[in-house]
Amino acid sequence: MQGAKSAAQTHQWFKLDNAGKIFPGQNNSKWSNIFRVSVSLESDVEKKTLETALKDTLKRFPCYAVRIRRGLFWYYLENLEGVYPPVMDDIKNPCHRVNFKENNRFLFRVYVYKNRISVEFFHALTDAYGATTFLLTLTAQYLRLFGADIPPKGMVFDINEKASKSELEDSFLRFANSKAKIKRSSDFVYHAKGERIGRHKINITTGYIDCAAFRKKAKEYGVTVTELSAAILLDIHYRKQLAENRKQKIVSIQIPVNLRNHFPSETLRNFSLCYNIKLDPNMGDYTFDEIVKHVAQSLRLQNNSKELNAMMTKNLALEKSIFMRIMPLFIKKTAIYTSFVLTGEKTVSALFSNVGIVTVPDEIKPFIKNVMLMTGPGILNGARLAAITYENTLAISFANIYKENDIEREFFTRIVKLGVHVKIESNRE
Amino acid sequence: MAYCINCGVLLDDGALKCVLCDTAVTMPEKNAETAASPAYPERLVIPNSVRKRYTVFLISVILLIPNIICVIINILMPDKGLWSVYVVSSSLFVWLIIAVPMMLKKMNPYIILTAYTISALLYAYVFYLMLHKDNWYVSLAVPFIITFSLCCFIFIAWVRKQKRGKLSITAMLLADIAIFSLLTEALINIYYKNENLFFVSVIISVSCICLMLFFRATEKNERLKAWMTRRFYF
Numbered sequence: 001m002q003g004a005k006s007a008a009q010t011h012q013w014f015k016l017d018n019a020g021k022i023f024p025g026q027n028n029s030k031w032s033n034i035f036r037v038s039v040s041l042e043s044d045v046e047k048k049t050l051e052t053a054l055k056d057t058l059k060r061f062p063c064y065a066v067r068i069r070r071g072l073f074w075y076y077l078e079n080l081e082g083v084y085p086p087v088m089d090d091i092k093n094p095c096h097r098v099n100f101k102e103n104n105r106f107l108f109r110v111y112v113y114k115n116r117i118s119v120e121f122f123h124a125l126t127d128a129y130g131a132t133t134f135l136l137t138l139t140a141q142y143l144r145l146f147g148a149d150i151p152p153k154g155m156v157f158d159i160n161e162k163a164s165k166s167e168l169e170d171s172f173l174r175f176a177n178s179k180a181k182i183k184r185s186s187d188f189v190y191h192a193k194g195e196r197i198g199r200h201k202i203n204i205t206t207g208y209i210d211c212a213a214f215r216k217k218a219k220e221y222g223v224t225v226t227e228l229s230a231a232i233l234l235d236i237h238y239r240k241q242l243a244e245n246r247k248q249k250i251v252s253i254q255i256p257v258n259l260r261n262h263f264p265s266e267t268l269r270n271f272s273l274c275y276n277i278k279l280d281p282n283m284g285d286y287t288f289d290e291i292v293k294h295v296a297q298s299l300r301l302q303n304n305s306k307e308l309n310a311m312m313t314k315n316l317a318l319e320k321s322i323f324m325r326i327m328p329l330f331i332k333k334t335a336i337y338t339s340f341v342l343t344g345e346k347t348v349s350a351l352f353s354n355v356g357i358v359t360v361p362d363e364i365k366p367f368i369k370n371v372m373l374m375t376g377p378g379i380l381n382g383a384r385l386a387a388i389t390y391e392n393t394l395a396i397s398f399a400n401i402y403k404e405n406d407i408e409r410e411f412f413t414r415i416v417k418l419g420v421h422v423k424i425e426s427n428r429e
Numbered sequence: 430m431a432y433c434i435n436c437g438v439l440l441d442d443g444a445l446k447c448v449l450c451d452t453a454v455t456m457p458e459k460n461a462e463t464a465a466s467p468a469y470p471e472r473l474v475i476p477n478s479v480r481k482r483y484t485v486f487l488i489s490v491i492l493l494i495p496n497i498i499c500v501i502i503n504i505l506m507p508d509k510g511l512w513s514v515y516v517v518s519s520s521l522f523v524w525l526i527i528a529v530p531m532m533l534k535k536m537n538p539y540i541i542l543t544a545y546t547i548s549a550l551l552y553a554y555v556f557y558l559m560l561h562k563d564n565w566y567v568s569l570a571v572p573f574i575i576t577f578s579l580c581c582f583i584f585i586a587w588v589r590k591q592k593r594g595k596l597s598i599t600a601m602l603l604a605d606i607a608i609f610s611l612l613t614e615a616l617i618n619i620y621y622k623n624e625n626l627f628f629v630s631v632i633i634s635v636s637c638i639c640l641m642l643f644f645r646a647t648e649k650n651e652r653l654k655a656w657m658t659r660r661f662y663f
Contacts, residue, residue, distance in 0.1 A: 070483075089472060090469065090470050090472070091469075091470065091472045091473060091474045092469050093473050093474060093475075094469075096476050097476050099477065113469070113470055114466060199475075200474075200475050201473070204469070205448065205449070206468075246655070330483075330484075330487060405448075405449060408449060409436060409450055412436065412449060413436045413437065413438070413449070416436065416437040416438055417437075422437075422438045422439065423438065423440075424433075424438045424439065424440055424441075424447075424448055424449060425441060425448075425468040426448040426468060427467075427468060427469035428448050
């Protein structure tokens, strides 16, 4: 850690961004705040070469070459120089809890398994967009070391360039300027229950879906791929609760939004917000078509820059409040943890995060088979889905903490019934 | 390529069963020849539990500062007696109860319970030495602490023996409370040489037993359980 010491002496540091501030306080054995992005290549990965590529790539992403430290009032990120995260053999239980002292103190992990390179990021560092950009830039550099000529384009960055100020900024501070403030939903909702698998373990089921065919089906309903997927998920939870013959609670799907699509930000740090699509079964019986319409309308109503700005401003107001700022970190941490335990996932039945289409230069396409994204385990949510599209393949991954896999089975079977091909991959035995 | 005849999804080469519905793949012997490697390796990484050293440090400092101040004041004003012993022993007892379990990597509840019992006995003994009235330590404090520990011990052993439902745990807790209240009242009445051994504890015990029977009945009756869930939903 000699290098780390010299970095500390130069005092290069970052404040945690607005979204990232809550994650260190929530870090516990059941909820890891880690997510994973993987890229599968056409040939097996060489660990040594990947280590070299990682060293080259990390310089381009100074906001990820950091460790987390405790200040008197806030956590902060301090640059690490001269050390690199180890490239490790992949594991069966991805996204387990981060320990701030492991992994040479880096907050992201790099794994290799046969032809697959995976990175797992602590959410305090960045969101799925930033992590995917880092992974694709790393993959491009890895392939360059084997002689491939891959120009920087789309999500593959030029590693010889220096990170710009706008890439390292906290975009929440720049763009949150609404006069209105919208509060997050606080309704306690339905959760599909099951028998928990062991602590730190997770069941992953990934479906590789023919994207063109699925998009065609979505168009037939007059909706997007995200809207149709969220509607299927909402419908599954709605019908599961009905079948349980109990007092009906609201069913809610949380959908994170990449704010870069609404605001001209280039940041590589967190810049996303979540909104909830809710369905109250007490309103009456819903058909699937009605649920699709309901999801599409709710999403479109909220998915505009004004509404999102008001939500951002509300989140930022808490961080800017003088009481919050002067409160010592240990009290803040306890308050965040308590609030998370009391509400947290209780307001969400399932999560559906869709990063969208990965944009890469044509030269890298012959080397990449597919790209996959997955979230970490939840505390109450059996279904935490993440989706990413590469070329014509939409990869949807379930991260499940329960032994039961009825939601996954129902979800993928429904897509198959729509006439779309789905290939399944899992870590289940 | 193999398809699941039940779900209709495409599976990995060499898959013997569908990962979604466990339906066997129709030609496993043929697939086994072209078996692809599993999607994830077998290696599991279970992270170490985080030792709450920071919290322990904070608790220790918060407890230490008033103790130091009290000891200094007591030394400067010795004519008021050794009152700081109460503060120091109480702080030490709280520290042992809260901070020590946080420092342990793996907690064995029986060892923790034994340690707590010994700490409580010593804590009471300090007060006994300071006050030195009657023989309350042997005839009241020791049996009371040991009774409480035994009740806890039985409860923990019962819960750990097999996986129990929330309702049966509550029922057992109520039974424990009933026994403990009866024994405690008997101890107090023996110490004060009262004629009636039981009075208040009987009311507590009867209430606990009624509730306990109700919970046991609810646990065994699925219909009643469903009715309760609907009625008491909040």
